Amino acid sequence: MISVENVTKRYGEKVAVDGLTFQVKPGIVTGFLGPNGAGKSTTMRLILGLDAPNGGSVSIDGRSYVDLPAPLHEVGAMLEARAIHTGRSAYNHLLALAQTHGIGRSRVDEVIDLVGLTDVARKRVGGFSLGMGQRLGVAAALLGDPRVLILDEPANGLDPEGILWIRTLLKRLAKEGRTVFLSSHLMAEMAQTADHLVVIGRGRLIADGTVDEFVRRASTGAAVRVVSPQATALRDALAAKEARVDSVERGVLEVHGLSGQEIGEIALAEKIVLAELTPLQASLEQAFMELTGETVEYHASSTDTDDPTTLRAAA
Amino acid sequence: MSATTTAIEVPARATAQHGGVTQLRVIRSEWTKLWSLRSTRWTLLVAVIGMAGLGPLVAAIQMSRWSTMGPDDRLHFNAINTAVGGWHLAQLAIGVLGVLVLTGEYSTGQIRSSFMAVPKRLPVLWAKTGTFATVAFALMLISTFVGFFGASAILTQHHVQPALSHAPALRAVIGAALYLAVLGVFCTSLGALVRNTAGGIALFVCLLFVLPGVVAILPTSLQNSINPYLPLNAGTTLLAGRPEAHTLSPWGGFAVFCGYTAIALVAAAILMRRRDA
Numbered sequence: 349m350i351s352v353e354n355v356t357k358r359y360g361e362k363v364a365v366d367g368l369t370f371q372v373k374p375g376i377v378t379g380f381l382g383p384n385g386a387g388k389s390t391t392m393r394l395i396l397g398l399d400a401p402n403g404g405s406v407s408i409d410g411r412s413y414v415d416l417p418a419p420l421h422e423v424g425a426m427l428e429a430r431a432i433h434t435g436r437s438a439y440n441h442l443l444a445l446a447q448t449h450g451i452g453r454s455r456v457d458e459v460i461d462l463v464g465l466t467d468v469a470r471k472r473v474g475g476f477s478l479g480m481g482q483r484l485g486v487a488a489a490l491l492g493d494p495r496v497l498i499l500d501e502p503a504n505g506l507d508p509e510g511i512l513w514i515r516t517l518l519k520r521l522a523k524e525g526r527t528v529f530l531s532s533h534l535m536a537e538m539a540q541t542a543d544h545l546v547v548i549g550r551g552r553l554i555a556d557g558t559v560d561e562f563v564r565r566a567s568t569g570a571a572v573r574v575v576s577p578q579a580t581a582l583r584d585a586l587a588a589k590e591a592r593v594d595s596v597e598r599g600v601l602e603v604h605g606l607s608g609q610e611i612g613e614i615a616l617a618e619k620i621v622l623a624e625l626t627p628l629q630a631s632l633e634q635a636f637m638e639l640t641g642e643t644v645e646y647h648a649s650s651t652d653t654d655d656p657t658t659l660r661a662a663a
Numbered sequence: 664m665s666a667t668t669t670a671i672e673v674p675a676r677a678t679a680q681h682g683g684v685t686q687l688r689v690i691r692s693e694w695t696k697l698w699s700l701r702s703t704r705w706t707l708l709v710a711v712i713g714m715a716g717l718g719p720l721v722a723a724i725q726m727s728r729w730s731t732m733g734p735d736d737r738l739h740f741n742a743i744n745t746a747v748g749g750w751h752l753a754q755l756a757i758g759v760l761g762v763l764v765l766t767g768e769y770s771t772g773q774i775r776s777s778f779m780a781v782p783k784r785l786p787v788l789w790a791k792t793g794t795f796a797t798v799a800f801a802l803m804l805i806s807t808f809v810g811f812f813g814a815s816a817i818l819t820q821h822h823v824q825p826a827l828s829h830a831p832a833l834r835a836v837i838g839a840a841l842y843l844a845v846l847g848v849f850c851t852s853l854g855a856l857v858r859n860t861a862g863g864i865a866l867f868v869c870l871l872f873v874l875p876g877v878v879a880i881l882p883t884s885l886q887n888s889i890n891p892y893l894p895l896n897a898g899t900t901l902l903a904g905r906p907e908a909h910t911l912s913p914w915g916g917f918a919v920f921c922g923y924t925a926i927a928l929v930a931a932a933i934l935m936r937r938r939d940a
Contacts, residue, residue, distance in 0.1 A: 398778060399940070419684070432776060
């Protein structure tokens with residue numbers, strides 16, 4: 349289990365992580381989500397002891413990373429920015445890491461095989477594609493057969509086949525009881541891989557819960573789409589119940605403030621025919637944008653006012 | 664790479680041998696890192712060729728014009744300095760490589776992998792400096808001997824060859840290797856301090872080669888009191904074939920150079936522990 353407690357990290361004037369608290373539990377895949385610049389990579393660096401926090405504490409199974417006697421056996425990590433000397437071969441890179449822990453060459457061959465880099469293992473890393481670099485990063489993370497895996501944007505640069513591969517691998521590793529913690533700024537990717545989500549924006553915690561909870565929470569206050577040949581009559585009936593009704597197009601309404609069942613009951617009472625009744629559940633992507641909309645660090649100026657999901661959430 | 668999508672096998676935990684990080688293991692790792700880079704092999708080759716080749720080359724040139732040299736030139740001819748003269752070339756290669764040993768890791772991001780494996784960090788610094796110093800000493804000692812005997816063989820034709828039994832000669836041969844090994848540690852420390860290849864090399868060149876030029880434009884009395892303590896002058900006192908004015912004693916000068924290196928190394932260690940990687 350990874351435990352982040354009230355952690356703050358400043359780089360000069362800029363606060364990268366601001367009083368962040370969350371836990372990553374074993375046996376599940378925990379997604380770490382946030383817009384670019386939200387502080388995901390910084391938080392991971394703090395967990396791995398690469399950067400020192402200005403306040404708060406980080407522990408892995410109750411110990412600080414720096415105090416782990418055999419860190420590669422406890423935690424396997426892959427950082428977003430490449431952390432590999434480009435002049436060395438993949439094999440020698442992994443061998444040098446393995447040697448710090450007395451891990452044998454057979455294990456090095458094993459992880460190279462596992463990530464599918466056998467053919468290029470003796471080539472210099474400088475010539476690797478982004479996807480190959482990611483695979484090498486995964487190999488390094490798995491080298492010590494760790495109980496905890498921390499991966500920064502593992503799907504980055506992988507082709508669809510590679511994404512499927514990493515997703516299956518991570519789920520498998522979590523099923524074995526390992527702690528899997530991975531970051532992404534892509535919500536859709538997370539929805540298919542993660543069980544639990546930690547969402548941050550501008551270094552602060554925004555949400556911490558299961559993927560289902562996350563969608564439900566984001567969908568609260570979402571609209572219901574109603575199609576009826578008697579749209580005008582229905583509109584008046586619903587308006588009388590203090591619901592907010594928007595006409596989307598002829599015969600189509602979007603109703604806020606009432607559930608689908610309530611709308612159905614009203615229609616029945618008024619003897620209005622309904623052709624369609626659809627609760628508009630926010631997609632994970634919308635939910636993410638709603639939650640992080642205000643905290644996005646770098647966005648095009650038009651998006652924060654024109655975003656329909658933001659308006660809907662405000663309603 | 665397509666084969667990996669279908670079958671995913673996560674090897675059993677038992678296959679990874681368990682054991683913690685030890686200084687010896689970090690040394691083994693740094694040994695692998697050092698030799699698995701092309702830049703290491705090329706730079707060390709330059710150092711070896713320079714160290715072993717320059718002495719004999721200069722000796723051959725001197726001998727070819729010996730008959731035309733005046734008595735004054737002959738008197739000032741220093742056989743030991745000629746025989747071990749390769750250090751002038753070798754020091755640049757060793758110094759640059761020393762800087763690169765650490766800055767190469769910072770510029771590529773490798774340092775993060777290194778520190779994730781060895782989060783206490785200092786074992787990495789000790790292993791890097793120790794491994795590099797040992798390799799530099801061993802290679803330079805052999806090369807210096809080769810250069811020395813090569814030059815001696817050429818100098819015999821006019822019977823001015825240095826004898827290894829002569830104390831300053833043996834001291835110069837071993838001293839060249841010692842100076843270059845400690846220089847390697849000095850430059851690795853500089854690299855750790857500035858964490859940037861260009862900056863590290865500039866600092867090395869500045870401290871070793873530019874500083875003497877700056878001192879040379881000072882008043883003579885100041886020059887004479889500062890010169891012996893400059894890193895280059897202090898570090899190479901062991902290599903002097905005969906005692907010269909305004910220099911420290913052979914081992915005294917070398918001790919001063921070791922002192923500078925110790926200061927740089929300790930500063931590097933303190934900053935390496937403190938700074939974010």
